[in-house]
Amino acid sequence: MTKILFDQGYILSYKFEEDTAQGNIKIALKYDKFTKAPVIKKLQRVSKPGLRKYTGSGEMPRVLNGLGVAIVSTSHGVMTSKQAKQENVGGEVLCYVY
Template sequence: MYSDPISDYLTRVRNAIMARKRVVEIPSSNIKKEITKILMDKGYILNYKFEENEIQGSIKIALKYHPVTKIPAIKKLERASRPGLRQYAGGKELPRVLNGLGVSIISTSQGVMTDKEARVQNVGGEVLCYVY
């Protein structure tokens, strides 16, 4: 059993991208669903589907690649905060990824959101991961 479900989520997506898979299936949780929705909104994945079972359920994610060159839309997926060292940032000092070209996903008191949305609402929280 793994102790960090978000790291497991990111690792499964990273491994699927390196293996050039079209679809990856991940065990579901509420925070993983929110991260998946953000990835879809920002254009890093093609589509997703939540499947509910009696026990836990799963998330199926269709990964996005360039149609001609087959380069993945996600160049890097990196975990910022981890169980051994949590990374928190206030509303004013939220991290910028690639000078605003990438996205950092923040878990705030108002839910999971991107760094840009958190800056607009002036809320801080735990920096979950960086995507670019």
């Protein structure tokens, strides 16, 4: 997910640290140059352990009429909903980012 957020321009950088047994991810958040507001307005979790949400390739969600990103876990890996639609593959909707 961090690679997708980086590629879409929502975060500045990320780094995986193996200093503990579990490991950590350090993420540098991105802010608007002029307003100093964070680029990520909301990160909404969609699929939960108690209620999974799956979609087919034809019903991929559009977030804020195309301004946001839906992150989907597919059999081809974790990708955005646009990429999943292009590859004609469905999967579990993890979250919306806008």
